[in-house]
Amino acid sequence: MYKITEKLFNWCYKLLMGLDFNETIASYASLVVNIVILSVISYFLYMVFRFVLVTIMVIVAKKTKTKFDDLLVSNQTAKYISHLIPLMFIYKSVPIILKHFVYWEGIFGRLIAVYIILLVLWIIRSILNALRDHLKNIPEYSDKPIDSYVQVIMITLWILGIVVIVAKIFDINTDTLVKTLGAVSAVLILIFRDTILGFVASVQVSVNDMVRIGDWITMDKFGADGDVIEINLATVKVRNFDNTTTTIPTYSLISDSFRNWRGMINSDGRRIKRHVLIKAKSIRFINEDELEDFKKIHLIRTYIEKKQGDINKHNALNQVDKTISINGRNLTNFGLFRKYLTKYLENYPGLNKDMMLLCRHLQPTAQGIPLEVYAFSNDKRFENYEYIMSDIFDHILASVEFFDLEIFEMPSSKNAVSEA
Structure with a gap:
């Protein structure tokens, strides 16, 4: 094709040279004709290759199961490639057209080379964008920072491209x-x-x-x-x-x-770690008569009976004087409440029993004794997790009074007035 084009250009040139023009006018006239012919041929090549490439890619995309070729179509990869073919034709034809215009040959040759480099970068970018979109649709890669990878590659390529462009324009090594x-x-x-x-x-x-x-x-x-x-x-x-x-x-x-x-x-559960403040003044020993009432609480009945037998045996063996409650071993309302909450959590359906589950009190503070629940909910979804935690603490706040304990809260102005 190059030989045919060269013969066509030479024929036009000789035709114009045979006319009654001076040499300069004939040269520029032949240049204009050659440029027109080159433009027409390049446009024809562009339209043909664009139609062929786009049509082939669309047909292949429809017949294949993979979505990658569909993404190549949507990112206009075929359109960019169809630009590249006529550009290469022009780049090869410039020395023929401008063989009598050395200065302009150098300028146009460099400009076309720069455009080719930019076009190659655009083609690579469209392919990488299609690859990025394709990987985002794959579950194994959907959570990976694909955008960062593409940007890093493109920055590297743009740096190399700019170096080559500058070297090409200024004819630098x-x-x-x-x-x-x-x-x-x-x-x-x-x-x-x-x-x-x-x-x-x-x-x-x-x-x-x-x-x-x-x-x-x-x-x-x-x-x-x-x-x-x-x-x-x-x-x-x-x-x-x-x-x-x-x-x-x-x-x-x-x-x-x-x-x-x-x-x-x-993981298998979402942690619940929250506490309530118990007034230290409300914590006390429990006497034998009160234990009978606490045995009515189903979750701790067995615990009280076993613990009461152990304590009575210990106190009798050591001849402890129980006229004063502090002597010997004793049960406290706070201890029973902690045991009750532990049993309650063990029976609560929304908690994971295979993970840590306990009810403990922390370092005493000026506001009271922190009683903390440490457990893991089965359901990790925000709304369900909050419901489980609220349900547990609703029960805790409501059951405190059954153990003759008090929750600490700052006095309001209304309480201060009533106490006064």
Whole structure:
């Protein structure tokens, strides 16, 4: 095809040269004719290859089960490739058309070469975007930061492309240009600081599997509390539970502390760790007569009978004077209440009995004795988890009075007036 085109150009040139024009006018006239012919041929090649490539790709996409080729069509990969073929034809034809115009040959040759380089980058980008969209539809990769990988690859390719373009435009040796860029690397690092930090952070986040798309993370510094919806080179987007969106710099994930709830979601239960404050003044020993009333509470009847027998045996063996309740071993209302709550939690259907389950009191405070429930709910969904925890503490608050205990609360102005 090149030989035919060259003969056609030479024929047009000789035809014009045979006319009664001077040499300069004939040269420019032949140049115009050649450019017109080249444009027509290039446009024809573009339309033919575009029709062929797009048609073939659409037919293949419809007949195959994979969605990757459909994504290639939607990202216009065939359209970019169809541009490349006529450009290569023009690049090869420029020396023929401009053989008498050396200066313009160099300029147009470089411009077309630059356009070819940019077009190759666009083709690669469209393929990578199609690959990104395809991987996001695969469950194994849906939670991976695919956007970051694509951005890193494209930044690397753009840097290489810019180096080649600059070397092509100014006719500089690539090695010399790379050495020059190395000399100004400090300036480049300063300008692209956030991009470089984001790149390093993306690599570390990916390698260490710190965050995935879909993870619930909490980062108080940025007010983030929700699900990760996007991870790219510069930012991580979090959709908070109030439907707002928080944007976090990617490098902040490795420089600052944050909480990832993935471990809890993948575990067998979600932890319940909450306490109520019991007035220390309401805690006391229980005498023998009161124990009969406490035995009416079904969950601790067996425990009281066994414990009462052990205590009576111990006190009798040691001849303890029980006229004063502090002597010997005794049961307390607080101890019975803790045992009751433990039994209640063991029988509660919403808790995982294979994980830790206990009821304990913590270090005494100025507001009273913290009585803490430490257990794990079976259901980890937010609304069900909150219901289970509220149901448990509703029962705790309502059952305190049966053990002659009191919950601490700050006195209100109304209580202060009534006491006065």
